Amino acid sequence: xxxxxxxxxxxxxxxxxxxxxxxxxxxxxxxxxxxxxxxxxxxxxxxxxxxxxxxxxxxxxxxxxxxxxxxxxxxxxxxxxxxxxxxxxxxxxxxxxxxxxxxxxxxxxxxxxxxxxxxxxxxxxxxxxxxxxxxxxxxxxxxxxxxxxxxxxxxxxxxxxxxxxxxxxxxxxx
Amino acid sequence: xxxxxxxxxxxxxxxxxxxxxxxxxxxxxxxxxxxxxxxxxxxxxxxxxxxxxxxxxxxxxxxxxxxxxxxxxxxxxxxxxxxxxxxxxxxxxxxxxxxxxxxxxxxxxxxxxxxxxxxxxxxxxxxxxxxxxxxxxxxxxxxxxxxxxxxxxxxxxxxxxxxxxxxxxxxxxxxxxxxxxxxxxxxxxxxxxxxxxxxxxxxxxxxxxxxxxxxxxxxxxxxxxxxxxxxxxxxxxxxxxxxxxxxxxxxxxxxxxxxxxxxxxxxxxxxxxxxxxxxxxxxxxxxxxxxxxxxxxxxxxxxxxxxxxxxxxxxxxxxxxxxxxxxxxxxxxxxxxxxxxxxxxxxxxxxxxxxxxxxxxxxxxxxxxxxxxxxxxxxxxxxxxxxxxxxxxxxxxxxxxxxxxxxxxxxxxxxxxxxxxxxxxxxxxxxxxxxxxxxxxxxxxxxxxx
Numbered sequence: 001x002x003x004x005x006x007x008x009x010x011x012x013x014x015x016x017x018x019x020x021x022x023x024x025x026x027x028x029x030x031x032x033x034x035x036x037x038x039x040x041x042x043x044x045x046x047x048x049x050x051x052x053x054x055x056x057x058x059x060x061x062x063x064x065x066x067x068x069x070x071x072x073x074x075x076x077x078x079x080x081x082x083x084x085x086x087x088x089x090x091x092x093x094x095x096x097x098x099x100x101x102x103x104x105x106x107x108x109x110x111x112x113x114x115x116x117x118x119x120x121x122x123x124x125x126x127x128x129x130x131x132x133x134x135x136x137x138x139x140x141x142x143x144x145x146x147x148x149x150x151x152x153x154x155x156x157x158x159x160x161x162x163x164x165x166x167x168x169x170x171x172x173x174x
Numbered sequence: 175x176x177x178x179x180x181x182x183x184x185x186x187x188x189x190x191x192x193x194x195x196x197x198x199x200x201x202x203x204x205x206x207x208x209x210x211x212x213x214x215x216x217x218x219x220x221x222x223x224x225x226x227x228x229x230x231x232x233x234x235x236x237x238x239x240x241x242x243x244x245x246x247x248x249x250x251x252x253x254x255x256x257x258x259x260x261x262x263x264x265x266x267x268x269x270x271x272x273x274x275x276x277x278x279x280x281x282x283x284x285x286x287x288x289x290x291x292x293x294x295x296x297x298x299x300x301x302x303x304x305x306x307x308x309x310x311x312x313x314x315x316x317x318x319x320x321x322x323x324x325x326x327x328x329x330x331x332x333x334x335x336x337x338x339x340x341x342x343x344x345x346x347x348x349x350x351x352x353x354x355x356x357x358x359x360x361x362x363x364x365x366x367x368x369x370x371x372x373x374x375x376x377x378x379x380x381x382x383x384x385x386x387x388x389x390x391x392x393x394x395x396x397x398x399x400x401x402x403x404x405x406x407x408x409x410x411x412x413x414x415x416x417x418x419x420x421x422x423x424x425x426x427x428x429x430x431x432x433x434x435x436x437x438x439x440x441x442x443x444x445x446x447x448x449x450x451x452x453x454x455x456x457x458x459x460x461x462x463x464x465x466x467x468x469x470x471x472x473x474x475x476x477x478x479x480x481x482x483x484x485x486x487x488x489x490x491x492x493x494x495x496x497x498x499x500x501x502x503x504x505x506x507x508x509x510x511x512x513x514x515x516x517x518x519x520x521x522x523x524x525x526x527x528x529x530x531x532x533x534x535x536x537x538x539x540x541x542x543x544x545x546x547x548x549x550x551x552x553x554x555x556x557x558x559x560x561x562x563x564x565x566x567x568x569x570x571x572x573x574x575x576x577x578x579x580x581x582x583x584x585x586x587x588x589x590x591x592x593x594x595x596x597x598x599x600x601x602x603x604x605x606x607x608x609x610x611x612x613x614x615x616x617x618x619x620x621x622x623x624x
Contacts, residue, residue: 048537050367055272066366066512068537070528078401078532082539087396090542130553132374163273164507165371169545170536 007108009115017117017144018104020151025099028173033080036173037073041145041152046071048158048174062159068170069158076173083171090171097125097172109143114154117142121158121174125167134167136160140174180206182618189614192606195577195599196570200561202376203552207613208503211377215474215612216241218334219421220343222476222497223247225511226327227363229255233276233291239499239507240331245319246270246280247329250291257319257331258293264314273367289316326355327362328495345420346589347472353458354468354480354493357450360516362493365527369510371536375548376555377475377500378609380508383544384479384496385471386601388412388426389575394543407431412597414465415583419590422473422608424601427465427588434464441482441489443522446515457587470601473608475499483529490526494534504552510535573599573606 020039027036040046048069052061071079082088100122107116118141125134143155158174191198201207221240224247228236235248237260244260246269262269262282269280269289279296281288288297293316298305320335325348330340341348355362373380383390391404391411398404414429429435439447439462451459468480475498484490493513498506512530514523533540554560560569576598586592593600 050369052367053271053273055270055275055277063366066369067531068369068535070531075528075532079539082397082401085397085400087393087400088539088543089394089397089546127549130549163370165369165536167536168372168374168549169542170371171542 358515384477425470440491
């Protein structure tokens with residue numbers, strides 16, 4: 001077990017971190033991508049490995065070598081800038097999307113400024129006037145950090161629960 | 175099977191339209207045509223299954239699909255790659271549901287029948303006690319995929335035991351595969367499992383989008399121009415050659431306005447260039463040294479792209495193969511593989527992988543916009559004005575670009591019919607001709623007798 005002195009997760013701390021994740025979802029669901037970028041630390045790692053179907057009880061089914069995202073703040077900034085062009089057709093006309101974030105669990109780390117945060121996501125999307133409702137769900141493992149009195153996401157690993165993605169593309173951030 | 179619109183007259187009219195460079199839009203998503211395609215195209219042509227580096231050791235396996243046929247692909251003790259129908263011979267249960275792994279034998283969870291890596295039935299629960307002595311296990315081995323073969327590490331399967339051999343089917347495309355896959359010592363390697371997702375699209379449209387259509391690049395991917403990554407010149411993806419090879423295959427060798435890429439050998443490390451030269455013929459080397467993007471396809475449903483990505487001082491190249499698995503007239507399960515030269519430096523491989531994720535696959539910024547146009551085609555293809563029973567007031571798609579105007583360039587160093595621009599419908603028309611030949615084969619026996 002850890003030898004460091006763990007910081008108690010108070011209701012106030014839980015609320016601050018919950019607010020961070022809810023604010024993030026609000027920005028993403030309302031096309032405020034530049035505001036979203038401001039919630040990410042400059043040394044961010046943002047990953048989304050594939051899920052694999054493997055035989056065996058308790059097998060680790062998170063892919064070690066294949067991903068959907070392996071991003072830095074710089075590469076995410078390029079992706080975001082593209083969404084502000086006139087010809088990123090996947091979001092022009094814009095899709096309507098919601099991130100439902102739940103099951104938020106906060107744990108302390110060795111660094112008193114950083115916390116491990118696990119959350120579940122359910123993402124839903126509607127596009128044009130089609131009747132299809134697209135969805136994706138899974139878990140996120142984050143490190144959040146307080147920088148100059150502002151909460152930032154310093155690291156995120158997104159684990160989708162599907163091995164075959166059923167949204168027609170992945171233009172969304174999760 | 176042939177009913178409603180699909181009679182002999184409809185086929186005759188379809189042929190006439192196609193000869194004029196016109197392709198009726200209803201054909202794209204028609205359910206009866208789709209059933210014909212599955213049977214007559216996918217039942218008789220070679221389909222991509224895996225790359226040899228996905229099956230490293232004896233006992234390595236991957237599970238794949240040839241449209242609706244489940245495939246278990248294994249490496250046996252002799253190092254041979256064997257393909258089996260992934261279905262227990264007892265009651266037909268899917269034998270192995272994992273994506274990949276390594277095993278000595280496969281046991282069905284239903285009644286416990288076990289098979290070894292050679293597909294032989296080696297164990298039956300309660301064996302002779304329930305079946306008696308006359309049960310001959312050798313008659314109940316896994317059914318083999320009729321043909322499995324590989325070229326430059328690419329493993330294909332074919333459901334038709336009498337179809338032409340793989341190398342004959344690939345034809346002149348082999349020469350281009352030798353560049354894409356054989357340029358480096360040790361060849362190419364696949365990274366991880368392929369990404370998979372379900373796109374709203376018809377397989378013909380996705381295959382054509384990749385194999386045959388650099389003309390879409392300047393508009394579909396205009397966001398990259400707006401960001402200053404791609405040139406303003408609307409012809410930028412049109413410089414180079416479009417090459418039509420046999421059996422509906424084709425490749426675009428895109429260069430630039432000068433006839434050469436901005437950087438030699440697709441921005442690969444200079445230390446690799448002598449190795450490329452050594453492994454290629456002078457003609458192949460001439461093409462590789464000056465190409466910006468290779469993009470093409472092997473009919474019916476395998477496409478590939480080998481681009482240059484990155485900013486100045488940080489360029490990289492990779493090879494992306496994708497298989498379009500039809501799962502209905504309006505749905506495709508896309509399987510997307512990342513390949514890189516085994517001999518490349520590790521940090522280069524990593525940078526190239528990140529470049530790939532930023533461009534292609536479901537999260538790739540280029541491919542995201544492709545998915546939008548694929549969906550917009552299938553969403554409007556079922557209407558009455560598209561679907562005309564007489565084929566005379568129907569909505570037709572225009573495949574006239576370069577029709578009878580662009581002549582082949584005899585000086586091109588590679589095989590196939592090479593046209594001196596990639597803004598051309600020559601590969602598309604060849605894919606359609608091949609499509610028509612396959613779906614109408616043996617359909618109207620009467621006509622053949624006449």
